[in-house]
Structures are given as structure tokens and as C-alpha cells.
Amino acid sequence: MHAFANPARFLRLARPLTRWLGWGGFLLTLGALAVGLFAAPRDYLQGESVRIMYVHVPAAWLGMAGWAGLAAAGLMQIVWRHPLAGIAGRAIAVPGAVFTAVCLVTGSLWGRPTWGTWWQWDGRMTSMLVLLFLYFGYIALADAERERDGEGRLAAIFALVGAVNLPVIHFSVTWWNSLHQGQSIGLTASSIDSSMLWPLFGSALGFTLLFGAVVLMRMRASLARQKVEARLKRMAA
Amino acid sequence: MNPWPFVVAAYSAALLGTAGLLLASYVAMRKAEREAEALRSER
16 A cells, blocks of 8 residues: 555556446446346335335445445544545545445435435435535535645545444444344345346446546646646745 | 425435536546646747
8 A cells, every 4th residue: 555655656557547437337337227227026025116125225335335435535644644545535435425425315216206205304314414514524624624725634634534424334233223224235145136136236346346436537647746836836936 | 296296306415416527527637637738838
């Protein structure tokens, strides 16, 4: 990890990786969603609306994984002062917020035909909405620090503190009574049939690769902008 | 209740969100890298 803290070394790896992640994610997502939409079986209880799972669950995972990434980047920035950690944090925040918003929208669209309601103020949905607001807070704080030429340490601390919401989201369905179903995929077992599980893993992996491509593109853009700003400052001096 | 409009709306939201994110990130990256390259070749 320390080896890639060097921007030049990072860029040598990031340039080809962006393309591979982008195209790999595109093909995998398209294939998995086609299977989920047309080939995977309907659920015996929920019927066709279960197909929303193939976009909703990856979005939820990525919303949460994005914040875990922000917290990891924040830790690296505070402890080791990695030059790329703050850039990585800022690059993760926007896709993390978008996938959290997609999770909330698709969850609402799944809830209406399944539960008969668009929204319920229960533990899972409310904690996911809190995650979206945390992303907005992080983006605003990181941008404000950047404008003041700060190191982004406040945003890094905010990312670490905000990580306390992740176990709340995860355990919300066991801690409180919820309309939302309980955990159906564990580390060793799943209550979902394999005919539905494989397309779900495919779409989760596909969206994850696309998320990675977006993060790399945003990091490359930040590094290029930093280079331009530094050069303009040198030219003006 | 017919579930298909909800399924189509959910897939549209996910695909539009992801596609928009990819496009915006790609355009911003290309613009920033072109500016950096132009400034380097000016030297």
C-alpha cells in the first residue's frame, strides 16, 4: 500500500487499470442484469419485483463499502500522511453518495409493490438515509478544506467518525423491528437459491468494477488538476 | 399490482446513475489531463 502512495507510481498502474475495470465492469454488469431481468426465476412470494434485488443490493453494498473506503483513506491520511489518501477519499465520496442514493430510490421502488409503502422510518432505511447525509457532509467539508488549501484532515476525521454508522446499518434489521428483511447472505451460507445468487454476485462484482473505474478516473483528474495548479503557481512566481 | 413498472424504474435509476457517474468522471479526467499535457508541452 505504501508503495502506491507515490503519485507517479500510482498513475503508471491506474492508467491501464481504469480501462480494464471500466470495460470489465460494463460487460459483467450488463450480462448479470440481463440474466437477473430475463433468466433468473421469479420469487415464490414477491413475484417479479424480486428482480429489483440485482440493482438494489449491489448499490447498498457499494454505498457502505464506499464509506468503509473513506474511513480507510482517512486513517491513512491521519496516521501515515499518504499524499494520495486525501485524493482517494474525495474520489470515493461522490460515487459512494450516488450508489447510496440509488439504493434508497430502488429500495423505495421495491417497497411499494412488496410492502405497500414507498418509505418507512425504520432502522435500516433511516440509517441508510443518514449515510447519504454523511456523504453530503463529507463532500462539503472536503471541498471547503480544499478551497482553503487545507490538508483535508478534518474530512478524514469526519470519515472515521461517520464509520460508526456502518454497523448500525448492518445490524439494524436484528436490533429493531423492521419491514426490511433480515440478513440473507452470510460469509458461509445464504438463504437465497443459487439460481438467484449467481446473477446477484455477477452484478455486485460488475458494479464494484465500475465503482473502481470511477474512483480511478476521479483520482487521475484530481492529480492532473493539482499538477496544473502547481505549474501555474510556479509560472506566476 | 403490476410489478414491472417498478422493476423498469429501478433498473433505469441504477443504470442512469451509474452511466452519468462514469460519463462525468471520464469527461472531467480527460479535460484535466489534457490541460496538464498542454501546459507541459508549452514549457
